[in-house]
Amino acid sequence: MIKKITLAASLAWLAAGCQSTAQMGDATMELLGSWHIEQVYDRxxxxxxxxxxxxxxxxxxxxxxxxxxxxxxxxxxxxNLSLTPSGATRKACVDALMDQEARVVDAMPKVKAAKEQQGKLLFLDADGNTIMILSRL
Known part of the structure; x- marks a missing residue:
């Protein structure tokens, strides 16, 4: 009886591990493509x-x-996710867009992880705080 329970528990644990790996692989595929930035920090x-x-x-x-x-x-x-911006154009825009751009530029190197939640892509910092929210284009 104990051997059957141990075997069943081991198989359940193994299946959960396989499922987790598949979800990670799916997350990689889901990241590819275009995403609209909806929120940066709390704005x-x-x-x-x-x-x-x-x-x-x-x-x-x-x-x-x-x-x-x-x-x-x-x-x-x-x-785990790391964004490394390397260069950008240098146009001037209205102040509101320039302020928003400064927040985006500041947030990108702080991204350490990503997760999908209710169809949105959330970028998290090292402490697990959501610093950007994106939606698929």
Whole structure:
């Protein structure tokens, strides 16, 4: 009887481990593509803002900080995520967009993890705080 319970528990544990790995792999695939930035820190982005991130399969990261286009790279290992912006255009925009862009630029290097919640992509800092919320374009 004990052997059957131990075997059943072991199989359940193994199945849960396999399921977790599949979810991590699915998370990687779900990240790829274009995402509209909806919120940075505790402030929503300006209506009709062009702020977006584009994740490509080769690890390239491009997008728009709110006013300027940028490029860089990203790495993902399961839920762990690192964004590395490398360069950007240098256009001037209205003050509200420039302020929003400064928040986006400040937040991107602080991203340490990502999770999907209710169809949104949440970026988390090292303490687990949500610092950006995105939706698929």
């Amino acid at each position: 929503p982005v300006i209506d009709y803002s062009p702020a977006k991130l584009v994740f490509e399969a080769d690890g390239k990261l491009t997008g728009n900080n709110s006013c300027n286009n940028f490029f860089g790279s990203f790495t993902q290992d399961g839920a």
